[in-house]
Every structure is written in structure tokens, then in C-alpha cells.
Amino acid sequence: DTGVSQNPRHKITKRGQNVTFRCDPISEHNRLYWYRQTLGQGPEFLTYFQNEAQLEKSRLLSDRFSAERPKGSFSTLEIQRTEQGDSAMYLCASSLYRQSNSPLHFGNGTRLTVT
Amino acid sequence: GEDVEQSLFLSVREGDSSVINCTYTDSSSTYLYWYKQEPGAGLQLLTYIFSNMDMKQDQRLTVLLNKKDKHLSLRIADTQTGDSAIYFCAESIRGGADGLTFGKGTHLIIQP
Numbered sequence: 001d002t003g004v005s006q007n008p009r010h011k012i013t014k015r016g017q018n019v020t021f022r023c024d025p026i027s028e029h030n031r032l033y034w035y036r037q038t039l040g041q042g043p044e045f046l047t048y049f050q051n052e053a054q055l056e057k058s059r060l061l062s063d064r065f066s067a068e069r070p071k072g073s074f075s076t077l078e079i080q081r082t083e084q085g086d087s088a089m090y091l092c093a094s095s096l097y098r099q100s101n102s103p104l105h106f107g108n109g110t111r112l113t114v115t
Numbered sequence: 116g117e118d119v120e121q122s123l124f125l126s127v128r129e130g131d132s133s134v135i136n137c138t139y140t141d142s143s144s145t146y147l148y149w150y151k152q153e154p155g156a157g158l159q160l161l162t163y164i165f166s167n168m169d170m171k172q173d174q175r176l177t178v179l180l181n182k183k184d185k186h187l188s189l190r191i192a193d194t195q196t197g198d199s200a201i202y203f204c205a206e207s208i209r210g211g212a213d214g215l216t217f218g219k220g221t222h223l224i225i226q227p
Contacts, residue, residue, distance in 0.1 A: 111155075
């Protein structure tokens, strides 16, 4: 089964450090999404790509957050100068976008703890 | 705007049916989804319904959509201990192309 894969599963970092997470989508999926989930909340949409193009990034939480998908396959999410409020689960999802419904398939997430 | 509301907890006895409810506000939603999340895991797609449908059944799962009232429900028949999880309702516009808006999730608690 080649589902959505995220690495690392857990990341502990000190405030002020930069972190980068990786997402490998389902291979034939052309869309890739990043979400953040804090305790007791549903996932919150951050950004998404169609192939290598980032089609929506206005909901990234601040200019410390950036995402790339350079070859239209895997993606990375980087958080610079981490803050304690960045502690959360970061979820990646992918879908095959055509003209009709394209359900999102999620990975198991990367849990970030900022100390 | 977009807003999805769910009750935070539901407790049912093993073997009974569970009904998880959700209301949404965006009348232009085209698809509505139910996802399941177990502790420490990502979200598992359970089922979805297109906005021009009233009902969808998939094995033990039945989804009912009342578009007039913007109300969505998920019924799980013969609830088992393995169904214990958080269930998220999510709405989308354009088939989720621009992301989904999720509710806060309903914790389903199974009593023996």
C-alpha cells in the first residue's frame, strides 16, 4: 500500500530553530495539501499544490511558514524561527484532481513540539 | 463564510447505532465528507456525499444530507469497540480542490 507518507513522525525542537517536514503523496495524485491540527481542533488548511504550482498560500499562518513541491512529487513544509505556538500536528494530504470529486487522502502527520 | 459545527462527544453502547450530526453554513458546498481519526494517527476517509444526494449507504455507514437545513449525519450500525475514534465532518467547494473546512470533531465513546 503506497499511501501518503510523512516524515518524521515526531519532531522536538527548541524555540527559534528551523524545522522541515516532508510529505510523499500517493504516486498518481497531482494535488498535495498541508494542514495543521492543534489539540481539540479539526485540521486547518494551510496551502496546496497542483503538480509543482502552489495555487493557494494565503492561509499560511505567517511568513515563517513556507512550502515547496519542486518536481511535483514530494513536498516540504518549513517553519523558520519556531515558536511554542507552532506546536501541533502537521498533516499532509493528496488527491487526484479531475473535474469531479477528488477526496483527500491523509498521511499520519508529523507532530511538532517546540520547547 | 465557512463554518462546520459538531457535538464534541457521543456515548453509545456496543451493538447500538451511533448517529453523529454536523451542520455547515456554506450553501455552495458541493461535497461533504466524514473522516475518522484514531489516537496519534492521521485522518481516514470514511465516506462522502455529493450535495445533490439525500442519502448514501456503504456497509455499516449511512450518510443523510438535508441540504435545506444544511445538516449532515453519519449513522454507524452495530457500533463496535473499534469504532471508538474522533469523527470529523468536512465541507468543500469544487470537490475539495481548494481545501476542506473541518468541524472540531465528535469523540465517539463506546460503552461495553
